[in-house]
Amino acid sequence: MTYTQIVIIAAVLALLLDLVVLRTRLVLLRRYWIFMAVMLVFFFIVNGILTGLPVVMYSSHAITGFRVITIPVEDFAYMYALITPTIVLYEWMKGRKIGGIRQKAMNDNDE
Amino acid sequence: MEQYTYLLLMLLTLLPFLFKFRDANLPLRHSLREAFLATGIVALPFLIWDVVVTTAGHWQFSPRYTLGVDIINLPVEEVSFFIVVPLAAILVWDTTGYFLKR
Numbered sequence: 410m411t412y413t414q415i416v417i418i419a420a421v422l423a424l425l426l427d428l429v430v431l432r433t434r435l436v437l438l439r440r441y442w443i444f445m446a447v448m449l450v451f452f453f454i455v456n457g458i459l460t461g462l463p464v465v466m467y468s469s470h471a472i473t474g475f476r477v478i479t480i481p482v483e484d485f486a487y488m489y490a491l492i493t494p495t496i497v498l499y500e501w502m503k504g505r506k507i508g509g510i511r512q513k514a515m516n517d518n519d520e
Numbered sequence: 521m522e523q524y525t526y527l528l529l530m531l532l533t534l535l536p537f538l539f540k541f542r543d544a545n546l547p548l549r550h551s552l553r554e555a556f557l558a559t560g561i562v563a564l565p566f567l568i569w570d571v572v573v574t575t576a577g578h579w580q581f582s583p584r585y586t587l588g589v590d591i592i593n594l595p596v597e598e599v600s601f602f603i604v605v606p607l608a609a610i611l612v613w614d615t616t617g618y619f620l621k622r
Contacts, residue, residue, distance in 0.1 A: 444616045464585045471578035495606040498558035
């Protein structure tokens with residue numbers, strides 16, 4: 410399998426974890442997209458350096474070759490697939506501790 | 521000095537977390553156990569993925585910008601990435617919660 414194929418599977422699994430498995434449904438919150446927008450800024454800096462110098466070098470056989478500046482498009486899905494389950498698990502475990510999974514994340518929101 | 525590049529990048533990424541994880545305004549202060557658990561649970565499959573595809577040649581790491589200390593076949597900086605980045609993300613997540621609640 411290529412990086413492209415694996416990262417698509419990982420991103421789908423991340424979405425399923427949030428919507429179906431743990432039902433945290435964070436992707437439906439406005440807060441989640443504000444969070445992602447902030448993360449995107451840091452992602453451009455850190456991944457820009459990693460792929461720009463480059464610290465990490467990708468095989469042309471593993472990726473599509475589409476890049477945003479120096480960053481392979483696959484890395485955007487990678488960031489999503491890494492960060493989303495982290496936040497989902499973090500909120501889910503906090504919810505189990507306090508009681509009320511989604512409510513806690515909702516209360517942290519502006520509502 | 522170039523070989524410290526990746527390490528320095530990870531240290532700078534971790535810095536805000538180190539300064540703010542006990543901040544009185546963030547839920548993180550009472551949820552460090554959850555933060556580290558979530559990080560660890562997600563890091564495991566990503567590290568396995570990384571080890572396998574580094575061997576398969578999907579990507580490789582520059583000897584110029586890394587220390588040359590490997591864990592299995594990953595630079596120690598790359599391993600730290602899966603601890604540092606999720607913790608930094610949790611800090612951003614908590615911080616967005618704080619600003620939206622204000």
